[in-house]
Amino acid sequence: MIEWITLHIVEKYNFWIAMIIVIIGLTAVVVKENLLKKLIGLSIFQTAFFLWVVSLGDVGRGDILRTWGLRTGAHPILWKEAAEKGYIYMNPLPHVLMLTGIVVSAATTAVALAIVIRIYQKYGTIEEGELIEKELQFEREGVN
Amino acid sequence: MQLVEHFPVLIVGLSMFTAYTMLLVGFLDRRLPYYIALIMNSFFFILSLFILDYVLTVGPIRYWLGGWRPPWGIEYVVDAMNAYLLIIVISIIILGLIYSRSNVKHEIEERKHVTFYVLVQLMAAGLYGITVTGDLFNMFIWLEIASLTAYALIAVAGGRALRPAYNYVIMGSIGACLYIFGVCWLYAATGTLNMADMRLLLPLLYTDKVVQMGFAMIVVGVMIKAYIFPLHLWQPDCYTWAPSTISSMMASVHVKVMFYILIRLFFSVFTLNFIWQYIRFDILLCWLAAIAILAGSIWAIKQSNLKRMLAYSSISQMGYLLLGLGLSAFSYWGVVGLVAHILNHAVGKGCLFMSAGAFYQKEGLRQIKDCEGLGKRMPFSSAAFTIAAASLIGIPPTAGFASKLFLILASLDAAQYQFVVVLLLSGLLNLIYFWRVIDKIYFVKHEEATKREVERRGDGLPFSMLGPMLFLASLCIVLGFVWLSDLSTPLMNQILANLGVGGSL
Numbered sequence: 001m002i003e004w005i006t007l008h009i010v011e012k013y014n015f016w017i018a019m020i021i022v023i024i025g026l027t028a029v030v031v032k033e034n035l036l037k038k039l040i041g042l043s044i045f046q047t048a049f050f051l052w053v054v055s056l057g058d059v060g061r062g063d064i065l066r067t068w069g070l071r072t073g074a075h076p077i078l079w080k081e082a083a084e085k086g087y088i089y090m091n092p093l094p095h096v097l098m099l100t101g102i103v104v105s106a107a108t109t110a111v112a113l114a115i116v117i118r119i120y121q122k123y124g125t126i127e128e129g130e131l132i133e134k135e136l137q138f139e140r141e142g143v144n
Numbered sequence: 145m146q147l148v149e150h151f152p153v154l155i156v157g158l159s160m161f162t163a164y165t166m167l168l169v170g171f172l173d174r175r176l177p178y179y180i181a182l183i184m185n186s187f188f189f190i191l192s193l194f195i196l197d198y199v200l201t202v203g204p205i206r207y208w209l210g211g212w213r214p215p216w217g218i219e220y221v222v223d224a225m226n227a228y229l230l231i232i233v234i235s236i237i238i239l240g241l242i243y244s245r246s247n248v249k250h251e252i253e254e255r256k257h258v259t260f261y262v263l264v265q266l267m268a269a270g271l272y273g274i275t276v277t278g279d280l281f282n283m284f285i286w287l288e289i290a291s292l293t294a295y296a297l298i299a300v301a302g303g304r305a306l307r308p309a310y311n312y313v314i315m316g317s318i319g320a321c322l323y324i325f326g327v328c329w330l331y332a333a334t335g336t337l338n339m340a341d342m343r344l345l346l347p348l349l350y351t352d353k354v355v356q357m358g359f360a361m362i363v364v365g366v367m368i369k370a371y372i373f374p375l376h377l378w379q380p381d382c383y384t385w386a387p388s389t390i391s392s393m394m395a396s397v398h399v400k401v402m403f404y405i406l407i408r409l410f411f412s413v414f415t416l417n418f419i420w421q422y423i424r425f426d427i428l429l430c431w432l433a434a435i436a437i438l439a440g441s442i443w444a445i446k447q448s449n450l451k452r453m454l455a456y457s458s459i460s461q462m463g464y465l466l467l468g469l470g471l472s473a474f475s476y477w478g479v480v481g482l483v484a485h486i487l488n489h490a491v492g493k494g495c496l497f498m499s500a501g502a503f504y505q506k507e508g509l510r511q512i513k514d515c516e517g518l519g520k521r522m523p524f525s526s527a528a529f530t531i532a533a534a535s536l537i538g539i540p541p542t543a544g545f546a547s548k549l550f551l552i553l554a555s556l557d558a559a560q561y562q563f564v565v566v567l568l569l570s571g572l573l574n575l576i577y578f579w580r581v582i583d584k585i586y587f588v589k590h591e592e593a594t595k596r597e598v599e600r601r602g603d604g605l606p607f608s609m610l611g612p613m614l615f616l617a618s619l620c621i622v623l624g625f626v627w628l629s630d631l632s633t634p635l636m637n638q639i640l641a642n643l644g645v646g647g648s649l
Contacts, residue, residue, distance in 0.1 A: 029314060042317055049321055053328045094328065097281055101324060104288045105317075111292055112313045115299050119306045131307055138304065 014055040021048035035116050035126040039109065046105040050098040057094040148198040149205050151191045152220045152276040155230070156286075158184065159269030163262050170258030177261040182241050185268065189234045196227040200638055206278070214278075215341045221278030224638035228483070229404055230275045232490050236397045237268045239612040243498055244389040246606045250505045251387045252300060260300055264393075267293040271401045280327045280413070281337045283405065287323065291316045291369065294398060298386040308381030315368055315378040322365030323405075329358030330413075339413050346414065350422045359423070362409055370402040372466055373436030376459045383455035388501020391451060395458050396494035400486050403465055407482070410469060411643040420473040427560075429470035434566040436463030441573035445580075450500050450512050453577060454493065457536065460570065461489045467563060468551055474558030476640055476647035481550035483639055484627050488535065488543040491623065495532035495616035499525045502609055515584040524610050526585045528617035533578040535620040538571050543620050546627035 009016060025048055028041025120126050123134050162184045166177035199205065204223040208214060222230070241264065252260055270290030277283050295316065299309035331337055333354045334345040349355045364375070371379040383391045410419060420426045440460025447453040468482025502525040503509055503518065519526045535542035548567060555563040626632055637648045 026318075029318070035310060038314060042314055046317065046321055049325050052325070056328060056332050093331075097324075097328070097331075100281075100285060104285070104292075104320070107288070107292055108313065108317045111295050111299075112310065112317075115295070115306055115310045115313065118299065118302065119310060122303065122306060135304070135307065 015052060018048050018052035018055065021051065024048075033128045035119065035128065039112050039116065042112070043105065043109055046101070046108075050101055050105075053094045053098050053101075057091040146198070148194050149207055151195050152205060152222050152226075152230075153207050153209065155188045155191055155234075156220075156269060156273045156276060159188070159265060159272055163265040163269060166265060167258065167262045170262070174254070174257055177258050177265075178241070178245065181261050181265050182238065184265075185234060185238045185241065188272070189231070189238060192227065192230045192234050195222055196224075196231060199224050199227045200634060204642065214338050215336050218282050219278040219338055219340070220276045221340065222276055223642035224635060225404075225407070225483070225642055226275050228635060228639065229400070229486065230272065232487055233268075233271050233275060233397045233401060236393065236490055236494055237264075237271075239494065239616065240264075240389050240393040242608050243392070243501075243612045244387075245608040247389050247501055247505060247609060248387065251389075251501075253302075256300060260297070263293045263297050263300070264389075267297065267393075267398070271397060274401050274405065278339050279337055280330070280339060280342070281324075283408075284320065284324045284327065287369070287402075287405070288320055290398065290401065291320060294390075294394060297390045298382050298394075300390075301385055301387045303385070305382075305385035308378065308385055312378045312382050315375075319365045319368030319375075322361045322368070324365075326358040326361030326363075326365060329354055329361065333358065339408065342413050343415070346418070350418050356423055359409070359414060359418075363406065366402060366405045366409070370399050370406065370462060371459055372462055373432065373439055373459060376436075376440075379459065380452055380455040383458070383497075384449055384452040388451075388497060388504065391455075392494045392497035392501065395454070395497055396490040399458070399462065400490055403462070403486070406469065407643075410472075411645070415644065416473050426470050426473035430467055430560065430563060433463045433465075433467035433470055434563060436460065436466060437566060437570045438463075438573070441570050441577065444577040445573065447577075448512055449510055450503065450515070450581065451497070451510065453512065453581070454496050454500060457496075457574070457577065458493055460574070461485075461493065461536065463570075464489070464547070464551060467567075468554065471551070471554040471558050471560065471563070472645060474560065475554045476645045477550055477554035477557050479640060479643060479645050480636055480649065481547050481554050483636065484543075484550055484632075485547035488547045488620075488623060488627075491616050491619050492532045492535040492544060495528055495613055495620065496536070498609070498613045498616070499529040499532070502605055502613065505609075506604055512581055512584060515581055516588040518584070519586040522605075524614060525605065528613040529585070530582055531617040531620050533582060535624070537574040537578055541621065541624040541628075543623035543627065546624055550627075 022045055025041045025043070025045030029038050029045060032038050032041060116126060119131070123131055125131060125134070162180060166180050169176045169180060195205065199222060204221060206214075207220040209218045209220065212218070244264075248257060248260060267290055270286045270288075270293060273286030274283055274290060277286060295309055295313045298305055298312060327337070330342060330346075333349055333352060334342050336342050336345060346355060368375045383395060386394070410416070437460050440456050440458075440463060444453050444456035444460065447456060464485050465482055468478045468485060471478030472482065503515070503522065506522060506525075507514070507518070509515060531542070535544040538544040538548040548571065552564050552567055555561065555567065633649045640646075640648055
């Protein structure tokens with residue numbers, strides 16, 4: 001039992017933490033009524049994904065990843081032998097991918113914030129329940 | 145290296161460059177960006193014709209960006225499937241641009257015109273990029289460019305479009321995140337991001353939980369973007385309140401390109417062997433598609449808003465594509481139906497949304513009940529609407545009949561007879577919801593209609609709006625003959641060969 005915990009939880013704690021944060025973010029997106037809080041949840045969700053992928057670059061401890069079924073593969077900068085000889089290094093590719101991912105996430109947040117501002121100007125509120133009420137009111141009055 | 149092999153990257157690169165040039169030129173004159181976009185996209189259309197010719201006669205184009213070899217560098221791969229989709233995307237973007245000429249003046253404030261066209265061009269760049277790329281991560285970048293611009297283009301209408309646009313941002317970001325997460329799982333398992341390389345490395349790992357999980361995440365992520373049935377919730381409101389041009393572009397090509405990612409994933413990254421032998425996903429996909437087809441149609445019958453009805457109809461039509469994908473594991477006719485329906489639905493739904501936009505622009509009507517006597521007031525738009533509706537219902541000799549025939553053949557070939565029933569039933573449901581509108585247009589008399597008929601001849605719409613609409617409507621009929629004749633056979637055989645599906649027409 002203790003071996004199992006060590007193998008699957010303690011040694012891979014960074015993956016577990018990232019997954020817990022993903023779930024926190026997703027819960028915020030689903031549960032919160034306020035549009036801004038939803039957006040904060042989305043940001044947490046995305047950032048936690050990045051955290052997970054960056055942890056993937058740690059091939060210095062390649063054995064741990066391999067027991068979990070993950071292979072380090074053909075990364076471009078260093079050879080596989082380097083890991084076997086015991087050099088500690090990071091696979092740079094996940095970092096580079098997530099650098100791009102961060103840019104995308106920033107753009108998404110910017111677009112969403114702009115839309116939230118417009119929603120506030122139009123409806124005077126950013127609470128989802130009140131927005132739906134107002135929309136039903138528009139529907140009755142025939143406003144576009 | 146031949147000149148044609150540079151064309152895919154030229155299309156994508158020049159699209160991005162054009163978008164920013166348009167923004168700069170927009171400061172000089174607000175009308176210029178429209179013309180620049182039109183000229184450049186027409187140029188891309190010619191290039192894409194050369195690409196299709198080269199792909200059909202010589203073979204797939206493989207372009208290495210910066211000269212870096214594929215497993216490490218980014219590779220652009222164009223085979224028959226890409227070239228076919230690229231032509232569809234570029235032509236619909238051009239027709240949408242022509243249509244938008246007078247439509248944006250009506251639906252969007254003047255000061256936003258420059259940014260509107262810049263965003264359309266950027267969205268086009270994203271769509272072209274997804275179409276030509278052979279690298280999973282590069283595909284994510286183009287996917288995000290296409291999606292971010294789509295969020296902004298829906299919100300540009302203002303008013304009621306804002307809340308749906310916000311929902312789309314949230315749902316779309318979750319979808320894109322799941323996509324990139326799945327790609328990273330596959331990367332962790334294989335150590336490569338190149339599709340062709342991954343296809344070679346994956347077969348040893350098909351039983352691997354990491355690979356299967358990565359596959360599942362990509363599928364769910366892309367399904368959100370392509371509004372496959374249970375994940376469609378953002379879509380109806382977006383299409384209802386977005387500008388008509390954008391509704392028509394998104395319903396006809398944006399979602400097709402999103403669906404194309406699934407096709408690439410199924411045929412080029414994984415193999416059909418994996419789908420039907422290792423995870424038994426095919427029959428599940430077929431049933432999901434059957435539910436999508438029926439549920440979308442039934443919801444469409446309930447709607448009172450015209451564009452909203454078309455939006456639900458799109459959900460049902462995406463079910464056809466998914467059914468083709470699911471059936472392709474059993475029979476190559478599934479792929480034929482899928483490939484044919486990509487074009488048929490792009491043409492038909494583009495035309496329907498364009499006519500809905502024309503009705504709104506001229507008569508200010510959004511509700512189906514207001515369509516009374518429209519056949520007298522706007523004869524050409526109504527005719528275009530009716531022909532496109534007939535195509536989607538699947539009445540011979542229209543294009544929709546051909547793709548439904550292929551799908552029925554696929555179900556029969558696969559001995560999955562329940563899906564024949566689903567297809568026939570959905571044809572009936574399509575007839576019901578389109579008949580509600582057509583009945584109002586042609587068979588209900590309107591007192592003012594006769595009066596206005598004297599006042600003006602035709603639709604009272606400029607040719608820039610009528611032209612694309614009527615062109616697409618005539619294409620609905622022409623394609624019906626093309627699919628059933630021998631004309632499309634070389635292309636279809638090439639696509640079947642490139643996707644690695646046995647059999648030929």
